[in-house]
Amino acid sequence: MGDTDALNIPKSSLSRIVIVGGGFGGIALAKALKGKEMQVVLLDKNNYHTFQPLLYQVSTGGLEPDSIAYPLRKVLQGYPDVYFRLAEVREVIPGSKLIRTDIGDLGYDYLVIGTGSETNFFGNNEIEKNSMGMKSIPQSLNLRSLILENFEQALLTDNLRERDALMNFVIVGGGPTGVELAGALAEIKKGILPKDYPDLDTRKAQINLIQSGNRILAEMSEQASKKAEDFLENLGVEVWKDCRVTGYDGKTVRTKTDLVFEAATMVWAAGVKAVSIQGLNAKELLAPGNRMKVNEFNQVLDHEAIFAIGDAACMFSEDAPQGHPMVAQPAIQQGRHLGENLVRLLKKKPMKPFVYKDKGSMATVGRNKAVVDLKHYRFQGIFAWFVWMFVHLFFLIGFRDRMVVFVNWVYNYIRFDREARLIIRPYKRDYSQFKDCKDSKSES
Template identity: 70%
Template structure:
């Protein structure tokens, strides 16, 4: 990679998610050369991916060009690259577009879907961690309803209209709620030839509550909201397999569906060269100390979802959410300047701002450190916070317009099969 060396130390950041972007911004005015690598040329606002899958938002309004974020920063370079290996002995990264030496490396590669080794589920199910994946799910849902019109086999038709979501975390809950609203408000009008009341939405959670990371109050209320929307919530059920038609579980329960969404787990998006050894957890995250330094590696750091920072409050590591990522990115930016100036670094202290999830129209649950509330007000708070953290004024405006429109009209207009997922028609 022909990036000229300067007299400044070179910091290579892998990943332009919440953590990587927060770090880059902090380093913008410093005497360092920064190279940011990402396999996409845009930052993705992951918390709203489920709205892309369900036609509520355009994909382009939850993405933001990384080059634009960096454009006013001197000494910054972006390269669209897939990092294939990290060589910790020679201080270089190997990518699909060549090698790059670093003085400091920050791994901010995020998380990826964890199938826990089940390759059949991996092959047959849908994930929702990236914009292309979310668009594939959007296409599949719509294609399934088009196909339901074509079959006279009732079982097949029902399977095409059913949805099974595995995992009762925020992603699963928010997706289930959105699907329930589509079933009620949009499908009967779009598909008058189908009895869309027969469409079933199931959410399957292996433990005894949904939204496990939140308060009992939030969890119970969310379950209540889901059930009122007609979603079937199954707890203490573990999915064992999916052959593309039938979902089997560790109980007698089975489900017939053409759409299985796997939101049951994430793991660190680890990279060869750092993916084994003392610093890797069971779920492929990198164990870091309070300075986000990877255990035993002086000039290599990890921030965001990939980093596992164990604290007294979080013995399993900080939660894999936007807030720890942003806070770690900012703090590491300050610490790297201290490190280069040979000042002592400051330990990271997580400021837990709480968690929230939306289930549907006027229905959300919010846990703040001091208050917990659910319902309409929580829903407004949820929307405000998401608009606030979305990058880009234009994105905020477009998302806002869509939300107002969807709210007033009970609609979601981006129900477009732009790239078919199941079969290719002549385009």
């Protein structure tokens, strides 16, 4: 090893901060460290930041994938002494202050874990294998392809029960992701399917939203839950509450009760968990959902030089006894705050504890329909929908992304349309198991 290491990052007299993950937290932190006399290394397995709150619009043809992705190198343009590497972290060896990645080893002075979360199947391998997740752009594009392929397939059969199963969409999980996806599918059913498939009775397409608890949007106010449910039902979504899905073999969705669905598509939006990292996954370090226990400075338990932020971190506090919600705001605020703390740390000043500012939460159901909970106000309907759009445009990174998303939204709104209903890379689902559906025609 000469004057650089395996990742070809020059050795420097400055402290090296390695940030793993270019999500909301990692970017906020990198921005806060600009020009602060540190060597900053950002690692991500993708060369772009993903704006996860809009993934469901990619899946439903409302937005192009590139519009909600932003090149990470562009975020770092013009920074002194900052390095990006496209790398996947394999292991952290805290004793040697070293991380192992798929492209080599890298030493650090301070390490920040901002690896976010992935779908939580709660150990159910059958569901993991057969259902669709929606946590990354490729996954969202796969779901988009599958939705469209299902209708193409439905056209080819005369067996009405098979056809119904192909047009049956089961979404598990009544959080914002599930609610927004269900609403978007319902709008497609109403506005696009009859025009695109005049030779198919698309009124029989079903959108089922299944929630294990007794209300959807359980993290929001009861008022928001109630209104969102009304919105969904008006759109024709079937909302099933107090219903726990236990299995899915690719054809039949089984639940704890007698309720059973025959469906070619099950989307699993019932939970997320932090991505666990070898070397930092000892049981005593982790809170439920694999999140790393951190103190009020985002320092990982017993690891002075390692920090975790966002979904990866679980900071117990009075206002968040279970840790902060696994959404963008805590990640952004923690990233920004940690940036200030790292500057203090290197100046040997005491760090300041993190205090979360709850800016509220929101979800959209569809055209003119959203629910917003702020600290002192709650509102639903068209104004909430405008607020939802404005906030999402604001938090999108980059002027081009904002413009393109805006143009698409205006177009979609005016024309009741979603033109990105494109199967760019086919998902190639195996439909053979639907062939043995008993024909309801012959039954009746």
